Amino acid sequence: MFSLLAITRRVGATFSGLQRTSTQHNVTTALSPLSLFTRGRGQLAPKQVKHLKRHKGRIPIPTGGSTKGTTLAYGDWGIRIKGNGARLSAKQLTTAQEVIVKKLKVLKGSKVYLRVFPDIPVCIKGNETRMGKGKGTFEFWATRVPTGRVIFEIGGVPIREELARDVLRQASAKLPTKMEFINKSTPPRLGSMLVVPPKPGHVEPPPIPEGVLSSAALASAP
Numbered sequence: 001m002f003s004l005l006a007i008t009r010r011v012g013a014t015f016s017g018l019q020r021t022s023t024q025h026n027v028t029t030a031l032s033p034l035s036l037f038t039r040g041r042g043q044l045a046p047k048q049v050k051h052l053k054r055h056k057g058r059i060p061i062p063t064g065g066s067t068k069g070t071t072l073a074y075g076d077w078g079i080r081i082k083g084n085g086a087r088l089s090a091k092q093l094t095t096a097q098e099v100i101v102k103k104l105k106v107l108k109g110s111k112v113y114l115r116v117f118p119d120i121p122v123c124i125k126g127n128e129t130r131m132g133k134g135k136g137t138f139e140f141w142a143t144r145v146p147t148g149r150v151i152f153e154i155g156g157v158p159i160r161e162e163l164a165r166d167v168l169r170q171a172s173a174k175l176p177t178k179m180e181f182i183n184k185s186t187p188p189r190l191g192s193m194l195v196v197p198p199k200p201g202h203v204e205p206p207p208i209p210e211g212v213l214s215s216a217a218l219a220s221a222p
Contacts, residue, residue, distance in 0.1 A: 043090040043091055043094050043140075043141070044090040044093060044094055044117065044118050044141065045090060045118070045141050046117075046118075046119045046141070049119070049121070051121075052121055052138055053121060053123050053135050053138065054120060054121055056122075057120070057144060058144075059084075059085040059086065059087065059144045059145070059146060060085070060144065060146045061085070061146060061147075061191070062146050062147065062148060062190055062191050063191075065190065066190075067148075067188035067189065067190055067195055069115065069148075069149050069150060070148040070149065070150060070188040070189045070190075071150070071182075071186065071187075071188050072150065072153055072182065072183070072184050072186075073113075073115075073150075073153070074111075074113045074153050074155060075111070075113050075153030075154050075155030075156070076153075076154070076155040076158075076159060076164075076183065076184060077153070077154050077155070077159060077161070077164035077165075077168065077181070077182070077183055078113075078115075078150050078151075078152055078153035078154065078168070078181075078182050078183075079150070079151055079152050079168045079171065079172055079179045079180065079181060079182065080148060080149060080150040080151060080179065080180060080182055080189065081145060081146070081147050081148060081149050081151065081177055081178070081179060081180075082147070082148075082178045082179060082180040083147070083177045083178030083179075084147060084177060084178075085144070085145055085146040085147050085149075085177070086145060086175075086176050086177040087122075087142050087143070087144050087145075088116065088118065088142060088143055088145060088151075088175065088176070089118065089122070089140050089141070089142045090118040090140060090141040090142065091140065092174060092175055092176065093114065093116070093118060093143075093151075095174045096151075096152065096171040096172075096174040096175055097112060097114060097152070097171075099167075099170050099171045099174060100112050100152060100154060100167055100168070100171050103163075103166075103167040103170065104154065104159075104167060107157055107159065108157070109156050109157040110154065110155075110156045110157050110159065111154070111155055111156035112152065112153075112154055113152065113153040113154070113155070114151075114152060115149070115150045115151060115152070115153065116143050116145055116149065116151060117143060118141040118142050118143040119141065119143060120141065120142050120143055120144065121138050121141060122138075122139050122140050122141070122142050123135050123136040123137060123138055123139060124136045124137070124139040125137075146191075147189070147191050147192060148188075148189035148190065148191060150182070151175070151179070152168065152171060154167065154168070161183075164181075165181055168181055169181075
């Protein structure tokens, strides 16, 4: 003998099982979860990293005397950091790059070179969250750049200096630190100091002692 309550439970269990089966999707893919999570965006992101969560770190300070990355390497004009070093996010770099590409679209063959790349994952925890419970979740990609590092270069075709200054000035407004306009003749920068090579001066020969002059004169006399 079946009761109404037993029939209702059996029908409800069957319906919930069918609903659970229909909502579960087991899709097999060769890509890692990190690749699926980052590569679908329009912003800059690395294709593959070893660890999704990393320490915050500190902005490097150029104290070793190296000036690598402070001069132009590909283009004719560029911008580099003049103020304090900063952590630039992928969104900030993408926005500045879009401004440059839009302004240089009228010049056929012009190129934009990005000298840094955001490959550091930044994790953030919510506001008013209790301490502990592990590290926060992944939020965005960023890169740490010191003072004097070149960020963007433009070239490929001859570009007038007035146009290059205006384009790179608008791109600098999208970045959170003070930038400076440079060209191929700009000297490298070591922190807040410009490394200017010394000018070659005229070297005078040392004076000849008087004793040597008198002996030479006697030897040459007949």
